[in-house]
Structures are given as structure tokens and as C-alpha cells.
Amino acid sequence: MxxxxxxxxxxxxxxxxxxxxxxxxxxxxxxxxxxxxxxxxxxxxxxxxxxxxxxxxxxxxxxxxxxxxxxxxxxxxxxxxxxxxxxxxxxxxxxxxxxxxxxxxxxxFVRPATFFLNGFSNVPHAKYYYVFLCFVYAVTVLGNSFIMCIIYLARRLHTAKYIAVFHLAISDLCGSSALIPKLIDTFLFEHQEISYEACLAYMFFVYHFMNLQSLTLFVLAYDRLVAICFPLRYHAIVTKTAMFLIIGVMWTFSVTFIALMVSLITRLSICRSIVVNSYFCDHGPIYRLACNDNAINNSMANICFGLLVCMPLILIIISYIRIALALFKIAHGAERIKAMKTCTSHFMLVAIGYIPLIGTNIAALTTFIHPNARIINNSLTQIIPPMLNPIIYTLKTEEVMQSIKQLYKRNKVNTTRERKKQLVC
Structure with missing residues (x-):
């Protein structure tokens, strides 16, 4: 034969x-x-x-x-x-x-045993960027851990609003921990080969915590909307129980949707290549490697972008328009400025989180962006907001600063008492 x-x-x-x-x-x-x-x-x-x-x-x-x-x-x-x-x-x-x-x-059906992450391979002087990533991750861990400790120790911060802030810090910390250490290990130590199963898990956790960060910013915008537009009913509407329920719904929705999006990758026959042109196991570059029909995956990617970026941002903009209309109705300028200060920190978080992301996507659709520039921009969009969020909330929120001062004085008084006891003994 x-x-x-x-x-x-x-x-x-x-x-x-x-x-x-x-x-x-x-x-x-x-x-x-x-x-x-x-x-x-x-x-x-x-x-x-x-x-x-x-x-x-x-x-x-x-x-x-x-x-x-x-x-x-x-x-x-x-x-x-x-x-x-x-x-x-x-x-x-x-x-x-x-x-x-x-x-x-x-x-x-073709299912590769491994993928090869090719994100920063062609970026010149990339090792300096990895050092920068180490610095960013260290600041992110310290900053978010600090803000969580302050919220936990200061009783005046045990409110519904700071439950959401605490959740944002957890999401920032977990999201950075899911992305940055693996990214450094992959490219700095040249462990660019990743197994199929590990790649899908990597994708799930990165997208899940990105989704939680975006949804938490919307929840904080809702909190400010109720506080300014309905001040007399604020404590009846935004309760601790309601905030825990909202966070539980967010986790259920995010886990279900992201798990579905990732699981649909398993129906694809990956036979074009095993090289992923991204700095992590990104959904888009992976499903485009399939030889069979990937229309469902493309639809899920569009829905994810709408739910992850567009919908929360649109709702936040609507909330701030409603807040602005309410502020114009306040007669006294001092009260208006005081109300605006309560929104300053959240507005800065929204600007830092969304403007670079929206700008990068618009630029990619309208003009040509070098692949290296696109990868650097996307990675900075993911790692910088989690680092700046606790810094902004610490420096721009008066309640947090007052709580830090009280905790410092209390610790100082306790230390002085202990020293006096030791001297007496």
C-alpha cells in the first residue's frame, strides 16, 4: 500500500x-x-x-x-x-x-499542551521595565494592605462606603498579584512556556479581578449619588447589609461570566500557532489562533468589553451628571465645595482607571499603534491604577487622614503607658 x-x-x-x-x-x-x-x-x-x-x-x-x-x-x-x-x-x-x-x-480536535507568551520578547531594554514592575507591585501590596488595615482598625470607617473601598483594595491587590509576579517570572526569567490548563486559569483570575475593580468603581459612584442627591435617606438606603449583598452579587456575576468566557476557549481547535502575542494569556489573541468557528468567542469578547469597560463607565458618567445637577441646586458655596470634595477621590480613580484604557482602544481603532507600544500601554493600564488607588484615598479623603492621625495618637499613648509601667516595675 x-x-x-x-x-x-x-x-x-x-x-x-x-x-x-x-x-x-x-x-x-x-x-x-x-x-x-x-x-x-x-x-x-x-x-x-x-x-x-x-x-x-x-x-x-x-x-x-x-x-x-x-x-x-x-x-x-x-x-x-x-x-x-x-x-x-x-x-x-x-x-x-x-x-x-x-x-x-x-x-x-487540536488542543496544544502548551502556549508560548511572546509579549515583551521584542521590546528593547525590557529588563528596565521589569524592574519598574517590581517597584509598582511592592507599592501596590504595601499601599492596599495599609488602607485595609486602617479601615479594619478605625471604627469610624466601619461604614457601607468603606466596605466598598475595602473591597476595591482587595480587588486591586489580588488583581496585581494574579498578573505582575507571573509576568515577571515569564519574561525576566524566560519561562514563557505555559501549560494549556495554567493559561486558562491565568486568564480567568486576571479578567475576574479586572471586572471586580470596574464594578466596584461603579458601586462607589452609586454611593456618592445617594449621599449627595438623597442625604436624608442615605443611611437607610446604603446600609452595611445592602453593601455586602451588592458585593456578593458582583462576585457571583463576575465568576459566572468570566468562567463561561474562559470555558468557551476549550471548544476551539488551536492549530494556527501556539504563540500568544500578549504579555499574559489574553482572551483575544488566544481565540484568534483557532482553526474552527470562533464566532461565539468573538461575541463573548465584545460582551466582556461592554460589561467590563463601557457599561460601568456609562453608569458612572450618568451618576456624575445627576450629582452635578444636584450640586447646582445647593445655594451656599461652602456646602457645595464640601460636597464636591467627597467625590474628588472617586473621580480621580475613575479618570486614572478608564481614560488610559479608553484612549488606547480608540487609538488602536483609528490609527496604527506599534505592537510594542500597545503592549506597554495595556500593561500600564492594568498595573498603575491598583498602585494609585490607596494613595489617592489616603491623601484625598479627610476621613481616612483623620483616622490615621487618631490611630497614631492612640498607638503613641499606649506606647508611653507601657514604658511608664516598665519604669515603675
Whole structure:
């Protein structure tokens, strides 16, 4: 059978043949036929051809295809008869021959064992940026831990508003911890290969905490709206119980939606490439690597952008328009300024969080942005707001500053008393 195909083939048509004996006199051969060369993925050299190797762990004559795809160490596990990059596999068993092509309905599902993150590989002097990331992460951890400790220790801050602020600090801390340490390990220490399952988990946690940060900013805008527009009913509407309920709904919605978005990746056959052109396991660059229909994933990406960015921002803008109208009705200028100061810190958080993100997306749609500039801008948009949020709330909120001073005085008094007791003893 092998000779029959070989006699009618052009020279060099058969690149690889792999045979494995089975029971009796029947042998199973897997032959990789290379048709006219296709453009190599991700800029690989045309001489890089897929290599077919044995896989003892798979049954039924399954073989493991290792696409060199720019990095020889990366592998994807395919079953016998799969087609990748224009190569068709023929399986012969005795007198039976089955031919599969990527246009047939029986194309084998391709799930790579690993992905390769390629985000900062082409950025010059990237090591200086990694040092900057270490500094940003250290400030983020210290700042958010500090604001959470202040809210926990100061009884005057045990209100519904500061429950939301505490939740924002947790979201900022967890979001930065999900992204920055892995990013530094990936590119600074050149651990750019990541397993399929770990990549999906990475994607889930980054998107989940980004979503929580955005939704928490909207909750804080709602708190200011009620405080200024309905001051007499504020403590009846925005209670601790109501705030915990809102946060619980946020977590349920975010976990459900992001888990659904990530799980839909598993239905994709990733056979174009395993190189992800991003600094983390980003949803968009990954689902675009699929060879089968990814329309659902594209729709989920658009819905995610609408829920993550557009909807909270629109609701926040509407809230501030309503707040501005209420402020104009205040007769006394001093009271108006006092009310405006309560919104200053939150307004700055919204500006820092949304303006760079919206600006980057608009620029990407209207003009050409160099890939390196886009990656740097996107990463800064994710890491800078969590670092600045606790600083802004500490310096621009009078209640927090007063609480810090009271805690400092209390600690100083307690220290003095302890020293006096020691001297008396």
C-alpha cells in the first residue's frame, strides 16, 4: 500500500513515515504528506517542518505531532489523522486507507499542551521595565494592605462606603498579584512556556479581578449619588447589609461570566500557532489562533468589553451628571465645595482607571499603534491604577487622614503607658 502511493507521488511528497507493528501481520503506518509549502506561522523559517514522533501513552495508533512553530520545545498533542498547516495524514491498516483533510467534518480536535507568551520578547531594554514592575507591585501590596488595615482598625470607617473601598483594595491587590509576579517570572526569567490548563486559569483570575475593580468603581459612584442627591435617606438606603449583598452579587456575576468566557476557549481547535502575542494569556489573541468557528468567542469578547469597560463607565458618567445637577441646586458655596470634595477621590480613580484604557482602544481603532507600544500601554493600564488607588484615598479623603492621625495618637499613648509601667516595675 505504501509503495502504491509512493509510485504516484511527486519527488519529495512524502516527508515522514512512521510505522508501528500491531497484532498479527497487520501494521499501522502514519504517513505525513506535505503538499506545496504554506506560509510558515509567526515568521518561522520555511525549512521548519512539523515532526511526527511516537507517543506510547496514547492508544489506537495515536501519534504526537510537535510543531516547531518558532520554538522547538513547544508541543501540541494531536491524534492520528489530524491536519495542521497544510499537512494531511494517511493511515493505512492492511488494505484500508483513510484520508483526512481539514475541510472534512472529521478533522481531529487540536488542543496544544502548551502556549508560548511572546509579549515583551521584542521590546528593547525590557529588563528596565521589569524592574519598574517590581517597584509598582511592592507599592501596590504595601499601599492596599495599609488602607485595609486602617479601615479594619478605625471604627469610624466601619461604614457601607468603606466596605466598598475595602473591597476595591482587595480587588486591586489580588488583581496585581494574579498578573505582575507571573509576568515577571515569564519574561525576566524566560519561562514563557505555559501549560494549556495554567493559561486558562491565568486568564480567568486576571479578567475576574479586572471586572471586580470596574464594578466596584461603579458601586462607589452609586454611593456618592445617594449621599449627595438623597442625604436624608442615605443611611437607610446604603446600609452595611445592602453593601455586602451588592458585593456578593458582583462576585457571583463576575465568576459566572468570566468562567463561561474562559470555558468557551476549550471548544476551539488551536492549530494556527501556539504563540500568544500578549504579555499574559489574553482572551483575544488566544481565540484568534483557532482553526474552527470562533464566532461565539468573538461575541463573548465584545460582551466582556461592554460589561467590563463601557457599561460601568456609562453608569458612572450618568451618576456624575445627576450629582452635578444636584450640586447646582445647593445655594451656599461652602456646602457645595464640601460636597464636591467627597467625590474628588472617586473621580480621580475613575479618570486614572478608564481614560488610559479608553484612549488606547480608540487609538488602536483609528490609527496604527506599534505592537510594542500597545503592549506597554495595556500593561500600564492594568498595573498603575491598583498602585494609585490607596494613595489617592489616603491623601484625598479627610476621613481616612483623620483616622490615621487618631490611630497614631492612640498607638503613641499606649506606647508611653507601657514604658511608664516598665519604669515603675
Amino acid at each position: 505504501l509503495g502504491r502511493y509512493a509510485s504516484h507521488a511527486r519527488p519529495g511528497l512524502f516527508r515522514h513515515a512512521h510505522c508501528r507493528p500491531r497484532s498479527g501481520d497487520i501494521s499501522t503506518c502514519v504517513i505525513l504528506v506535505c503538499f506545496p509549502p504554506m506560509p510558515p506561522p509567526c515568521g518561522c523559517s520555511p525549512r521548519v517542518l512539523p515532526a511526527l514522533s511516537r507517543s506510547k501513552s496514547q492508544e489506537g495508533g495515536a501519534a504526537r505531532l510537535r510543531p516547531l512553530d518558532c520554538h522547538a520545545s513547544l508541543s501540541s498533542t494531536l491524534e492520528t489523522g489530524s491536519l495542521v498547516g497544510g499537512n494531511t495524514a494517511f493511515q493505512t491498516t492492511g488494505n484500508l486507507t483513510s484520508i483526512q483533510s481539514n475541510s472534512s467534518a472529521n478533522v481531529t
